[in-house]
Amino acid sequence: MAQQTVLITGASSGIGKATAKLLAEKGYRVFGAARRPEVANDLADEAKSKGHDLTLLSMDVRDDASVKAGLDKIGEVDILVNNAGFAVDGPLEEMTVADLEDQFATNVSGPFRLITAVLPGMRQRGRGVIVNVSSISGVVASPLNGIYSSSKWALEALSESLHFEVGHFGIRIHIIEPGSVETPFGDNARRVGAAAGNESPYHDLIEQWETAQEKLNPGGSTTQPEEVAAVIVDAIENGDKLRYPVGNDANMVITARKNMDFEAFESVMRQQLGLTW
Numbered sequence: 001m002a003q004q005t006v007l008i009t010g011a012s013s014g015i016g017k018a019t020a021k022l023l024a025e026k027g028y029r030v031f032g033a034a035r036r037p038e039v040a041n042d043l044a045d046e047a048k049s050k051g052h053d054l055t056l057l058s059m060d061v062r063d064d065a066s067v068k069a070g071l072d073k074i075g076e077v078d079i080l081v082n083n084a085g086f087a088v089d090g091p092l093e094e095m096t097v098a099d100l101e102d103q104f105a106t107n108v109s110g111p112f113r114l115i116t117a118v119l120p121g122m123r124q125r126g127r128g129v130i131v132n133v134s135s136i137s138g139v140v141a142s143p144l145n146g147i148y149s150s151s152k153w154a155l156e157a158l159s160e161s162l163h164f165e166v167g168h169f170g171i172r173i174h175i176i177e178p179g180s181v182e183t184p185f186g187d188n189a190r191r192v193g194a195a196a197g198n199e200s201p202y203h204d205l206i207e208q209w210e211t212a213q214e215k216l217n218p219g220g221s222t223t224q225p226e227e228v229a230a231v232i233v234d235a236i237e238n239g240d241k242l243r244y245p246v247g248n249d250a251n252m253v254i255t256a257r258k259n260m261d262f263e264a265f266e267s268v269m270r271q272q273l274g275l276t277w
């Protein structure tokens with residue numbers, strides 16, 4: 001088969017950067033997009049020295065003109081990986097509609113903008129793969145990440161509908177659901193209210209939830225971005241299912257959620273995590 005062109009958003013850091021690197025190593029024609037692509041100049045330099053086909057692009061997934069300019073440079077996209085994302089953290093009471101819209105602009109409207117832009121070409125060619133990077137938070141919602149979770153639940157719903165709509169045209173949709181992954185994602189989160197350390201009736205919840213997360217991932221995240229990259233590439237090359245949880249935490253929590261009603265799941269999770277709030 002001719003060399004396949006992949007566009008991956010959020011390729012300057014973490015999961016996106018590891019995925020761009022792996023895809024380039026495997027011989028794909030890779031376009032890695034971010035608002036600050038220069039942050040990944042080391043990746044571009046390494047690819048160049050090895051003769052890999054990797055180009056970094058400036059693209060803000062929140063902006064029509066920026067996405068169009070990026071796509072015009074690429075031409076036909078065979079494989080789209082919607083990976084760019086961030087989190088707005090904090091108690092819902094302390095959020096505003098602007099916070100919700102800010103979160104959805106990147107995590108939901110961003111992928112949607114790219115999907116609708118590449119679908120006509122994929123449909124006409126009768127083939128294509130779209131991988132949407134969701135999260136364990138796209139399956140279960142936890143305290144203090146209601147806005148982030150709702151954005152990933154929305155991405156899951158878009159993906160599931162798309163799966164039904166475009167499989168008919170030879171286009172595969174895959175959803176990646178990582179648990180906690182060791183990337184700058186936490187540092188890049190925007191914290192609001194109690195999560196930002198402000199005076200708040202939710203102060204004790206923040207403390208309890210931090211302890212709970214330590215129980216879920218003792219010693220911090222253990223999943224490396226390269227492991228998620230390997231699952232994304234496997235989905236692109238061999239994908240035969242819609243959802244791919246990644247990491248022990250994601251597998252454990254998502255399996256539990258699938259096998260229990262909500263009340264049983266809540267009771268087990270509260271017990272395991274020591275959550276009394």
Ligand SMILES: NC(=O)c1ccc[n+]([C@@H]2O[C@H](COP(=O)([O-])OP(=O)(O)OC[C@H]3O[C@@H](n4cnc5c(N)ncnc54)[C@H](OP(=O)(O)O)[C@@H]3O)[C@@H](O)[C@H]2O)c1
Nearest residue numbers: 010012013014015035036060061084085135180181183185
């Ligand atoms: N790390 C985790 O624990 C974890 C777990 C589950 C799911 N995820 C999901 O995995 C994806 C990647 O996260 P990560 O952990 O690799 O985080 P990261 O290291 O913070 O990387 C995020 C990437 O997205 C880009 N980005 C952010 N806003 C953008 C925008 N408006 N337009 C274009 N690019 C944008 C960033 O580059 P610029 O800032 O230069 O634009 C960066 O390249 C996200 O969708 C996240 O929700 C992460």
